[in-house]
Amino acid sequence: MPGGRFITLEGIDGAGKSTHLGWLETVLRARGRHAVVTREPGGTALGEALRALLLDGSEGMHAETEALLMFAARREHLDKVILPALDRGDWVLSDRFTDASFAYQGGGRGVATDKLDHLERWVQGGLQPDLTLYFDVPVEIGRRRARAIRPADRFEREEDVFFRRVRDAYRERARRFPERIRVIDASRPLEDIRILLEEIITSICS
Template identity: 60%
Template structure:
């Protein structure tokens, strides 16, 4: 039996990473073997590309940025995601292809059709079973980030950029309501995790 592929998405500062451990622990407690990973990253090559892509000193063209995202994703899919799913494990990834549509597409302006072509090439028959989209206004996200860490290359973008990213995420959610669950990231953590638990329970029942 193949596993389930879950992803977490949202603009920088939405707090999605806070819930990775919760989802892993909730599933593990119910006998599910979970692989936790992230994008860009997940493999030695992916992590090296992540460092380059997030470095504020990097001078990368728009096309190069998009292609590097998919290069990292190809290695990630081949080395981590497909083998885990084939072994019956569940994969939980902090970001995946939706992020490229949102950041490089919505934020940077890369044509969505071009990203979709790369998606078809790299993913082929691979599909995400559930995406949790943590939605939050960019100004609230910015306030959270400014007090917690040094900002990376994407986090330093202006609020208008992050609003375009948010809009792209929400457009994808509207177009794929069966896969993408939109969560209000301004809600208390306990409330969000209760919603996550309910949806995870439905996934287990369907399985």
Template identity: 50%
Template sequence: MDTGRLITVEGTEGAGKSSALAVIRDWVTAHGGEPVVTREPGGTALGEELREVLLGHREAGMSAEAEVLLMFAARAEHVRTVIQPALQAGQWVICDRFTDASLAYQGGGRGLGIERVRALADWLLGDLQPGLTLWLDLPVATGLARAAGRSAPDRFESERARFFEAVRAAYAELANADPARIARVDATQSLARVGAAIETLLDEHYDD
């Protein structure tokens, strides 16, 4: 199973992940691949149901421990039924958020601690990790201003700025610890510049 064909996109609210996913999809297609584009939480029937619970406001008082366990429950189903079969079949998988999101949001933002959340990831995933992770980084205030122009905020988007500052700091810590896998992309640039930066990173990382 070639885990190098797993590409993930990370970032806080308003970072432009949807546009980045489209750029990656087009790059993979142009290089002869047939990408599977998916997301977390979600990607499966069970995952989408858990996504509604996690992002909806019905469970506004959910504990951090319950939140991270639901995230990994959705991820377990996603990995076993979508990601691993696609990789085993030689396909590329492009995922909107993956384990780094849990490390940043629950480990950093919720204060559970990165290493505590990483223990869950190690137990569930073993040595499965993306070949490349693109971290779309921008100031929290900029991202929240962009997100404000979209639909009504979900449970995470309703958090205060200090929550997202902690998430961003956790992403920075992860990127500094694993620079060979996690590439920071300046998401304050125009869509065209961000897209060009992503294509350059893909060319460099998958240079045959």
């Protein structure tokens, strides 16, 4: 059996990552791959506790504190979930990873890129996803979708201008790392997106 792969799904809230995550797991299992599905922040007991703290809107939080907590949860996630799964030859599907920190804490909050670069090297070493699926959608569409699904958390209560900065940062990451990040037009019909995703998955499963 071929070795595992690390695939991340990225995008602003309402881009459709969660909609496609379970479906991708089914596609991989149909091809004989064992998939571990996880999320950030979260994925471990400590990570989920930090997630609750990060999404809670009861009090403010310094932007750099937010970034540090994200990377603390990520370090635990790597140690407890991602690296063991890859060592076993499993495939890992993660709803967000470090690109989200550059987009939300960097683009959205204004944390300096060099500080995030340092945290990335410290926490991950040289590890990067084998493939990142970036679901790109206009802010207005993403926000409308997100509001229809669930009550807004601390991030989702931000103004549109915040999410425009987040989207711009994601798009800049995609331009910077085109060999890793595939841009998916998430405003297209669901079936069109899944045809494209299946083509992408088939190409890396062979």
